[in-house]
Amino acid sequence: MEALAKTGAVFLTLRDKAYPERLRQIFDPPALLWVRGDVTLLARPSIAVVGTRKPTLYGAGMAEMLSRELAQRGLMILSGMARGVDTAAHKGAIAAKRPTTAVWGTGIDVIYPKENKALAEQMIAGGGAIVSELPLGTFPAPQNFPKRNRILSGMSVGVLVVEAGEFSGTRVTARCALEQNRDVYAVPGNVTTKNAWGPNTLIKQGAKLTATWEDIWEDLPTQIRLEVEEREGLASEAPPAASLFEEAPLPPSEARVLGVLRQDEALQLDEIMEKLEPELSSSEVFTALFELELSGRIRQLPGKNYVRCF
Numbered sequence: 323m324e325a326l327a328k329t330g331a332v333f334l335t336l337r338d339k340a341y342p343e344r345l346r347q348i349f350d351p352p353a354l355l356w357v358r359g360d361v362t363l364l365a366r367p368s369i370a371v372v373g374t375r376k377p378t379l380y381g382a383g384m385a386e387m388l389s390r391e392l393a394q395r396g397l398m399i400l401s402g403m404a405r406g407v408d409t410a411a412h413k414g415a416i417a418a419k420r421p422t423t424a425v426w427g428t429g430i431d432v433i434y435p436k437e438n439k440a441l442a443e444q445m446i447a448g449g450g451a452i453v454s455e456l457p458l459g460t461f462p463a464p465q466n467f468p469k470r471n472r473i474l475s476g477m478s479v480g481v482l483v484v485e486a487g488e489f490s491g492t493r494v495t496a497r498c499a500l501e502q503n504r505d506v507y508a509v510p511g512n513v514t515t516k517n518a519w520g521p522n523t524l525i526k527q528g529a530k531l532t533a534t535w536e537d538i539w540e541d542l543p544t545q546i547r548l549e550v551e552e553r554e555g556l557a558s559e560a561p562p563a564a565s566l567f568e569e570a571p572l573p574p575s576e577a578r579v580l581g582v583l584r585q586d587e588a589l590q591l592d593e594i595m596e597k598l599e600p601e602l603s604s605s606e607v608f609t610a611l612f613e614l615e616l617s618g619r620i621r622q623l624p625g626k627n628y629v630r631c632f
Contacts, residue, residue, distance in 0.1 A: 325458050329431050331358040340364065348476040348502050352455035358430045359451030363423050366553075367546045368398035369507075369538060370478035372471075372495045373407025373485045374517050381485035381517060382410045384509050388482065389414030389422075391535035394631075395586055396550040398423060400478050402470065403438055403445075403452075407484045412441060421449040425474050427467035429460035453477075471495040472502075479546055480505035482532060486520025496524055505541060507532040534623065539586060551586065575602055579610040580630065583620055588627040 326333065334341045334355045342364040345351050357364070371389055373381060389399045389411040399415035401408040403424035415422035422445055426434070430452050433439045442452065455473060456466060471494045475481050481499040483506065486492035499506050506529040511518025525531050530541055539547070572580065582597050583589055589597075595607055602610070611628065614620040620628050 325431070326356075329358060329458065331356060331430055332361060333357065334361070342477050344478070345473065345476040348472065350472065351476065352473060354455060356430045356454050356456070356458065357451055359423075359446050360421060360449055361451065363398060363421055363449075363451045364453065364477065366398040367542075367550055368400040368423065368478045370400040370474040370481045370495065370499075371407065371411035372401065372474065372481060372483055372492045373520075374487060374490055374492065375404055375406035375408075376517075377406045377410070377485045378515065378517060381407060381509075381511070385410035385484040386414035386417070388484070388509070388532070388535055388538075390418045392538060393418040393420035393422065395535065395539065396554040397538075400425065400474060402426070402467075402474060403442065404467075405435055405438075409438060409441065411484075412445060415450075416444060416448055419448070421445075421451070423451045423453060423477075425470050425477070426452060426454040427456070427470045428454065428462045429456050429458045430454045431458050432461060434462040467491060468494045472498045475499040475502055475504050478504060479542065480507055480538065482507045482509070482538065483521045483524055483529070484509045485511055485517035487516050488519045490520055492520055496520075496529075505530065507538055507541075509533070536588060547586075573610075573613075575606045576610045576614055578602060579607060580614055580619060583628055583630040585630045588623050588629045591626040591628070594628065 340361045369392055371385055385407045393399050393415040399411055399422045401411040401424060403412060412422050428434045433442055468491055475495055475498040481495055481504055483492055483496055496506055506524060508521035508524040508529040509532050510525060511521055532538060578601060595604060598607055615622055618631060620630055622628055
């Protein structure tokens, strides 16, 4: 208990209200969870992002991009903080200025790999959490990592696989997800690279092909989306932080275009034009979209689709 207090952590039993309900429902939930950081995060709808420890630039980039964009929309990013895809996923959530949770295969006071010490501290400082079923001081034994994968999938509403070889431990997480009735998503890879074997095989077996955040968001159960939207809506109603500079109001045309766009649903250019046809000319819409994208308020997706950033 003294060591736990020094670490600034707590432990949860199956009887504790803070114990994550999704994890409680799996076949073999951990009897104890050791948690450093914000315990309330464990109950949030989350996506577990997993993959190889040696990703290509494409794989690392996709893991970070998808994690950032899902985190921006209120989903918790969950991973194992291993080298490679896991690290990229946590960095994506941190880039979105959202908390992220790591499930370790060591004690919560034993950082592994050691080069992720700064990342672990950054996660805690950003309001995130570190979770393990193993007692303090547990060293990184190889047999502990496959076991922790059931926690990753069990706490999540779905598992996203980004690059994994034929004999990768990621297969364990995907299998756990299927056994726990969790959705499996996979980013397709270049068939000439060995890291594409895992996600491409999962797609052939029925996993949802994932290229953008919308592929996951649109597939979520309605109840989960409503829960996330409600929490994000409540968060957006909080009073704005004090600022030394008052933000200038948007021009009427930009405000009108921004008003029809949403964070959770992309609108195609033709749809935007149709919605605004009585009020704005096509040239005014084009100009407004350009200015809004330039100021970072909206983002253009492939196929001239637009989403609101905040």
